[in-house]
Amino acid sequence: MKKSNWLKGFVLAMTASLVLAACGKDNNENSGASSSASPSSSSSSPTASGGEKVKVGILHSLSGTMAISEVTVRDSELMAIKEINAAGGVLGKQIEPVIEDGASDWPTFAEKARKLLSEDKVATVFGGWTSASRKAMLPVFEELKGLLWYPVQYEGLESSPNIFYTGATTNQQIVPSVDYLLEKGKKKFFLLGSDYVFPRTANKIIKAQLAAKGAETIAEEYTQLGHTDYTTIIAKIKQAKPDVVYNTLNGDSNVAFFKQLKDAGISSKDLMTVSVSIAEEEVKGIGADYLVGHLVAWNYYQTTDTPENKKFVENFKKEYGADRVTSDPMEAGYTAVYLWKAAVEKAGSFEVDKVKEASKGIEWNAPEGKVTIDGDNQHIYKTVRIGEIQADGQITELWNSGSPVKPDPYLKTYDWAKGLSSGS
Structure with missing residues (x-):
């Protein structure tokens, strides 16, 4: 009898531990975007059909002379990711941001872009502010066939097949x-x-x-x-x-x-x-x-004055504090995340070529008003x-x-x- 009771107890204990382990795994996998603020291991491929997450890069100057402008763009992109994850993610996957600091240094932007694409295997990158940072990253994205969403107005005279420009052109x-x-x-x-x-x-x-x-x-x-x-x-x-x-x-x-x-x-x-x-x-x-x-x-x-902007401003202040303000580049960064989501869902894939093809003509009611991706040059219509x-x-x-x-x-x-x- 003692042996039988001991055996039953052992089986019950093992069953309980397995249940707890499974619960712990589920809680970890379903955590929101805001908890993924640093690079993690590349155990789940962003373009693979299996897995619970898809990685995206966030690359801005979080230090140096440009931090006064770029930190808020990072914040708006993370808010978009958090919103999308709360609504079910993209193609059934939660978005996991991998954040890097370009440090207001253009070679650093190129170096971090290469890391995000080659080591972290991100599906896309949202980043940059200055044209110098974009020009430094451009050859990296073209070489590695990556996809950059650039959120800031710029001087024009450029159109790369590996960049979407969600800020204004000239x-x-x-x-x-x-x-x-x-x-x-x-x-x-x-x-x-x-x-x-x-x-x-x-x-x-x-x-x-x-x-x-x-x-x-x-x-x-x-x-x-x-x-x-x-x-x-x-x-x-x-x-x-x-x-x-x-x-x-x-x-x-x-x-x-x-x-x-x-x-x-x-x-x-x-x-x-x-x-x-x-x-x-x-x-x-x-x-x-x-x-x-x-x-x-x-x-x-x-x-x-748009209904979407009233909600956007309210949500941003709720997320980051009543004293925070919204601005054009951070709105363009926020918009970029949603446009990428729409293109991915239309393509049914995270693959760059399929996303680019699917993006043509996509419309979205952004806080600034309706925007449309121009399929000829990967810029967007803007008021x-x-x-x-x-x-x-x-x-x-x-x-x-x-x-x-x-x-x-x-x-x-x-x-x-x-x-x-x-x-x-």
């Missing part, structure tokens, strides 16, 4: 903003930018546009990313007496420039600036007092918006294009840009 931000200024009587432009590919190419386009419209570029100045002393340039601005400063500075250089501009006694009432890399997040970092009345050109603001910075740090829309604008990255529809629009 005819969806820069060109219409210059036209807006010309209509307001601004004829003398002072061009100020950071010294890398986006500002230099953008200003090359602006100069051609101004020359064709009978306006004038009276000065053009560049500083290195992270530059903090603008006293000399502000003196040049005072001497040149422009109608407007067109600002393509990026990162925390904007903090120094606008604070020193105000210290020099220059407000928006004295001299208008138009910025294409300052959104709500940067306004918060610089201080609204330094920016009141200045203009910005984007495709989305926290104040954009253009000009806004004015307010004392509370929010941006009031002054003008919009009325409907989404078809992306024209090579400016083929503009006669004055014929010498600029070479490319395939």
Whole structure:
């Protein structure tokens, strides 16, 4: 009897331990995206038919001069992933983000992109901000046949089969903003930018546009990313007496420039600036007092009046805090995750070629309004918006294009840009 009782007890104990082990495994596999904030082992292939998860890369500058802008993009992409996972995931799989820091260093972006594709075997990557970071990553994605979703407005003149561009191209931000200024009587432009590919190419386009419209570029100045002393340039601005400063500075250089501009006694009432890399997040970092009345050109603001945006802003603040703000690049990053999901589900596969083919013509009601993927160049149709910075740090829309604008990255529809629009 004792032996029989012992045997029964042993069987019961083993059964209980197996049940507990199985429960523990289920809890781990079904954990949400927000708990997967660091790289994990590649035990489950993202493109395999089996397994519970699919890995995606998140690659932004979480340190260095660009962190002021890029951290919030990471946050919005993670929120999209969390929402999608809560709704059942993609093709029955939970999305597992593998997060890397580009550290505001372009070779590091290329290195981390290679790691994500080669070692982590991610299905796609959401990342970048500066064009320098994108240009560094582009050959890696083309070589390894990966897929990058790039969320920030840029200078155009590019279209890679391995990149989806969910931020504005030139005819969806820069060109219409210059036209807006010309209509307001601004004829003398002072061009100020950071010294890398986006500002230099953008200003090359602006100069051609101004020359064709009978306006004038009276000065053009560049500083290195992270530059903090603008006293000399502000003196040049005072001497040149422009109608407007067109600002393509990026990162925390904007903090120094606008604070020193105000210290020099220059407000928006004295001299208008138009910025294409300052959104709500940067306004918060610089201080609204330094920016009141200045203009910005984007495709989305926290104040954009759509039902989807009201829900988006509410959810973002609930997720990250009531003091957080939303902005154009982070909305484009959020939109990118949902567009990828839609393309994957239409393709019925995570394979890059199938996702690209399925993406053509996909529409989605984003917080900024309806967006559509252009199958010819993998950019998206976007509504253009000009806004004015307010004392509370929010941006009031002054003008919009009325409907989404078809992306024209090579400016083929503009006669004055014929010498600029070479490319395939």
